[in-house]
Amino acid sequence: MVVPPDADLQLLIKTHKLTIFIQSPQKSTLSELKEKVLSALQQFAKEGANEGIPMVDSADDFEICQRKSGANQPKYTILETGGAAADTTIKKAQLKGWEPLFLRFRNEDGDLAEVE
Secondary structure (H helix, E strand, O other): OOOOOOOEEEEEEEEOOEEEEEEEEOOOEHHHHHHHHHHHHHHHHHOOOOOOOOOOOOHHHEEEEEEEOOOOOOEEEEOOOOHHHOOOEOOOOOOOOOOEEEEEEEOOOOOEOOOO
């Protein structure tokens, strides 16, 4: 199925037992996508429905990852949003509609936890 270049994509952002549906134009940057995810995560925290999901104060508290199939187990590649990658669009990152993406949260030491 060919998606028109200006069409919005539906992306699934998964963590723990939560899936966030994000609608975003392909011309949006990954940084903008991350801000939308941050807003959704903070909304769940306000409603008290975080179900074990770590609290986040900023977009630096987590990373969005794409699953890549490995030989024995799936691997997760971070979708870079800073530095030279700051202007990378969803289209340039070759994300597809309804593609599940995954969150990795930073612990108090700044290390990334595994995907849950």
